[in-house]
Amino acid sequence: MTATFTTTGPASAAAANDYCGGRCLDILPPGENGNATLAEIILNRMFGTRPAHTDDQLGPYAALAAGYPGLTEAGLRDFFNDASFGVPADQVASTTSPRADVTIVRDKATGVPHITGTTRYGTEFGAGYAAAQDRLWVMDLFRHVGRGQLSGFAGGAAANRQLEQTSWQAAPYTEAELQQQIDVLAGHGGRAAQALADASAYLDGVNGYVKAAYDGRYFPGEYDLTGHIDPITNAGTIEPFKLTDLVALASVVGALFGSGGGGELASAQVRSAAEARYGKEAGDAVWKSLREADDPEAVQTLHDGQRFPYASVPDDPQGAALPDPGSVVPERMVYDATGSAGSVATGAPGVLPGNLLSARHGMSNALLVSGAHTDDGHPVAVFGPQTGYFAPQLLMLEELQGPGISARGAAFAGLSFYVQLGRGQDYAWSATSAGQDITDTYTVPLCTTDGSPVTTAANAYMWHGSCVPFDRLERKNAWSPTTADSTPAGSYTLVMYRSKYGLVTARGTVGGAPVAFTSLRSTYRHEADSIIGFQELNDPTAVHDAASFQQAAQDINYTFNWFYADSRDIAYYNSGTNPVRAPGVDPGLPVRAEPAYEWADFDPAANTARYTPAAEHPQSVNQDYYISWNNKQATAYTTAGFGNGSVHRGNLLDDRVKALLKDGGKASRVSLTRAMESAALADLRAEDVLPDLIRVLRSAPVTDPAALTALQQLEAWLANGGGRHETSAGSHAYADADAIRVMDAWWPLLAEGVMRPGLGDALFTALTGALQINESPSGQTGGTGPASANESIPHKGSAFQYGWWSYLDKDLRAVLGDPVAGPLARPFCGAGDLAACRSVLLATLKQATTLTTAQVYPGDGDCAAGDQWCADTIVQRPLGGITDAKTTWQNRPTYQQVVQFPSHR
Incomplete structure (x- = not known):
């Protein structure tokens, strides 16, 4: 270049x-x-x-x-x-x-x-x-x-x-x-x-x-x-x-922040469990509907009818290799452990959160309105990344x-x-994590170079007809006690095995044959390449208008949605090295490690391939407005993983910007900031699913006193906007506190009560592995079962990115007889019967009312059990020796800009 x-x-x-x-x-x-x-x-x-x-x-x-x-x-x-x-x-x-x-x-x-x-x-x-x-x-x-x-x-x-x-x-x-x-x-x-x-x-x-x-x-x-x-x-x-x-x-x-895909094993386990539950044809239909890969009701950043086909789900997937049920075992990483390395937990705090890279993180948002729809004719943008809350910041x-x-x-x-x-000088830019699928899972046949029997412990694999050993990558670590960490001395060796098809992440069997499951990411060995795009964004001779901005964004290989505003235009471009896959391959499933199913022009030595051209990446200039909260980018641009359906937290932004522009309304820096912050304090479950729940519950008289009281509290909360607001600044208490407690207690019980009977235990468990049920502001909702077990990051601010909101919304609307585009393949709540569904909702609501505040908000090292406001608070996680005060919950970017340029070079 x-x-x-x-x-x-x-x-x-x-x-x-x-x-x-x-x-x-x-x-x-x-x-x-x-x-x-x-x-x-x-x-x-x-x-x-x-x-x-x-x-x-x-x-x-x-x-x-x-x-x-x-x-x-x-x-x-x-x-x-x-x-x-x-x-x-x-x-x-x-x-x-x-x-x-x-x-x-x-x-x-x-x-x-x-x-x-x-x-x-x-x-x-x-x-x-x-x-x-x-x-x-x-x-x-x-x-x-x-x-x-x-x-x-x-x-x-x-x-x-x-x-x-x-x-x-x-x-x-x-x-x-x-x-x-x-x-x-x-x-x-x-x-x-x-x-x-x-x-x-x-x-x-x-x-x-x-x-x-x-x-x-x-x-x-x-x-x-x-x-x-x-x-x-x-x-x-x-x-x-x-x-x-x-x-x-x-x-x-x-x-x-800049990778996407890699959830193929979890998706395959959902599909296998669905086939075991319903049979192959019906099971595959259920799996596809739960996956919501290209859901017609999903909120999209590009809403003017643009199509950008990528990672489409084929009707007859070629080369798919599903693991045998129960055979998948995560790859062992730790060897030669001594001393405190043998301890799973020491009680000593780490300098960084242990799940910083492994847990699902909510990400960034953006709201932009074109000059045709603003107060002074110049575009307005309120945008920024959600990188978590730390002291000091990342x-x-x-x-x-x-x-x-x-x-x-x-x-x-x-x-x-x-x-x-x-x-x-005369433009601003920001990004949200896009997460489109640039990571694939290959099913690699294991072998032995000495002719001994092949087991899942074998450390060689088949590559184009030959048995070759994995690369063994080691990192030896040893530590001593310090004044900051009272852990006793210890040591271990970290080991990863690498094939030409990527890194070994798990082992198991397919059709009884031992295999390794490998993860191949297009940006692996290319993390430094994006430096060029960032250089261009800083260079006033390189970026001077929307088109040159999009060119700079193309030179960034991470998966981001990039947004731009100057005094004349707003623009959008989705970056990332999107590999061109073999015809018929489903990127949402593990694929056989054979030449026929490799990426086009794949070169394993350099980890390069043919990538989709810039014209096939979602992009736009001067759409009336753009919103992004890690939602779907465009029609036919298939999302990786599960969770982009009819209810997504992106709807919170989209609905508010639409309301601003309704009937010729004009946006301003103030009104767009208000829209962002209103969404930041909204409870997605209340705003977009609770109306369905109330309709089902009110389809007959509610006679149980506890359930009726809870229902009335929820209705009053919804009438007040369904947000999580303090009674007054600094009060450390929520308005509608009882209703919020009921919803926090009810949602995991509700989701399980509605979905588990139809899914069955095996499919229910597999689905929670692909998409967690809930992501509440506290991140530590009490209760029973797997519904709360995967809320693993308390006090993180970001919420409602991952959850089963869309499943319940689609299912309840179907039970109520409403039209549903892209419906679930089968009914779940009460098997589709309104009266039976209502019984499920009433039973779980009554169960929620029996949980004490201390059970709903069980407390942790930062908050006492039962302190609702504190359970939600944002904690600036210390990365060093200085700590900061807790602050009231907001679901907004960490770094944020509010811009409106009045002039241009």
């Missing part, structure tokens, strides 16, 4: 090139400062004090939950930062120049670094220096996570080991393979070579700060607490950062101004040599 761009020359004046006119805002809690010395950590633990700018964005962010109904144009700045370029002279808090060719200015309000370089090298050096000032410890954690080496660096707590294992399972790279990604990029020349030069300058800045902080003894105190540096003598080291660290960091980001804010670079926004710590989500 080649391109023309400026690499030398003076940086332009930031203010002169800012076309937003003060109408660009953003927010990123808890605060910009993510570093604390040992003394500051001790003071925090003793007295609750925090270093400056550690949590100063948390209050405004949290306050929007109560403040949005009365929001005004002037009041936006009470809840968001001014995201203008530059810093007014009276707002400068500090100015530093780690080199003569770069200046870092920090503002008084937030402490965000505004980096201006007179050379490109100086600009990137300053970016690295500022990143280390704000996120050095987090950067160090994640370069170790990306290598599967967290326990040896930060202690052997169970959570640390769990996290490094899931990271190693997704991207088990040797050092040579990390370097290979860099070498491949270097060979492309042009923008790729410039990107590596930028990254090298950035690392020089990081390492420059590391040396200065170590010599000056103002480095993060976590190095003392974990034994890397002696707090008395200062003996110890902070290892310098290198380019391969950035690839390791990128692999973590890709695994968290993201950091920055402004970069230098030759060929002009942007302000957010970037992942350690990868902030470019702004990844933010604004340029």
Whole structure:
């Protein structure tokens, strides 16, 4: 790839090139400062004090939950930062120049670094220096996570080991393979070579700060607490950062937010269980209807009739290889365990959540309205990524101004040599995770190279007619006790086996023959490739309108929905390296590992293939509006996994934007922000399924006193909007608290009561493995059975992404006699009989009323049992020694922009 761009020359004046006119805002809690010395950590633990700018964005962010109904144009700045370029002279808090060719200015309000370089090298050096000032410890954690080496660096707590294992399972790279990604990029020349030069300058800045902080003894105190540096003598080291660290960091980001697919085994187990329950033909019909791969009722980002066929479900799948029931065993990863490695749980907290990479995470959202439908004729956007809540954040804010670079926004710590989500001179951009299917599961026949009997333990496989050994990838980890982690000493070896068809994730049998199930991801060995697209988004000569934005988004290989707004246009593009599959292959099922079913032009040595061209990716310019909350992109663009049906949390956004524009209505920054926040406080179950439930229950008189009281509470809550609002700002109590408690208790019981009798135990259990039943705000709903077992991330904010809302909605509407497009293949509630269905609903509602508040909200390390508001609260999970206050629940992006550009270059 080649391109023309400026690499030398003076940086332009930031203010002169800012076309937003003060109408660009953003927010990123808890605060910009993510570093604390040992003394500051001790003071925090003793007295609750925090270093400056550690949590100063948390209050405004949290306050929007109560403040949005009365929001005004002037009041936006009470809840968001001014995201203008530059810093007014009276707002400068500090100015530093780690080199003569770069200046870092920090503002008084937030402490965000505004980096201006007179050379490109100086600009990137300053970016690295500022990143280390704000996120050095987090950067160090994640370069170790990306290598599967967290326990040896930060202690052997169970959570640390769990996290490094899931990271190693997704991207088990040797050092040579990390370097290979860099070498491949270097060979492309042009923008790729410039990107590596930028990254090298950035690392020089990081390492420059590391040396200065170590010599000056103002480095993060976590190095003392974990034994890397002696707090008395200062003996110890902070290892310098290198380019391969950035690839390791990128692999973590890709695994968290930029991949899709891989659920083929779970889908196959649902299909097998359905066939066992109903017979092959009827079972396959049930499986397809539960999968909802291209549901006609699903909310879509593109709603103007556009079609973008991809990953379609064939009527007669070719090469599908379903595992024998009960044969699948997850691949063993841990070998040679000693000491505390043999303990499943130690009680010691990890430095990061153990399920950070393995648990399902809710993601980002976007609302954009074209200029034809806004108050002043210029587009409006309210958008941002949902990256979770941590202290400090995984993201950091920055402004970069230098030759060929002009942007302000957010970037992942350690990868902030470019702004990844933010604004340029006259445009802004953001993304939501798309998750389209770029990961396939192959069923690989096992064999032995010595002719011995083949079992599922064999470590060789058939490749194009020959028996070849798997690659064995190892990572040896050992840890000692530290002051931050009381786990006893231990060690183990992480092992992953790799074939030409990808990484071995499980073993089992197909038709009685031993096989390995492998995961082949198109971005594996290519995590660094997206650097080019991000470089273009930061370059004002590369992106200057909607079309050039879409071109930059094409150069990002992660699966994201990209959104753009300037003073004239809004635009959308879905990125990702979408492999071209063999004809007839169903990407939602495991496929036989044979040449006939490989990706087109598949080259296993480089893990490359033929990919769908840009024209086949969902894209659009100036649709009346766009919404995205990780929902379906477009008609015929088949979604990966389960859960994109008639009720999706994307409906919460879509309904509100439609209401804004109804009868010629015009959107503004204020009204679009209100729409976002209204959706952020909505209970999806109440808004889109409770009306169906009430109709069924009210189809005959309700005579049971407890059920009637609960029903009346639910009806009153629905009449009040079905949201989860505090009675007043800071009250720590919900309006309609009893109804909310009833719904939280009822939903898991309801879903099980409606669906399990028809599904049967085996299919019910298989379906919960493919799609969890509930994702409540608390993430820890009490009750019985598997309904609550897979809500594994409490206090995470994001909610209602994963659940059986669509199944119940479609089934209940069918029972009521309503038309249902894309119905379930069979009735479930009361086997389709209204009176019998009503009995199920009444019985489960009565059961819900018997649960105490303490049972519904069982409590944890952050909240007492029975504290409803606290159970829902957002906790900024500490990644280091500083902790932050809990805040009221909101279901909104972590980093968020509110933009409306009045002019353009």
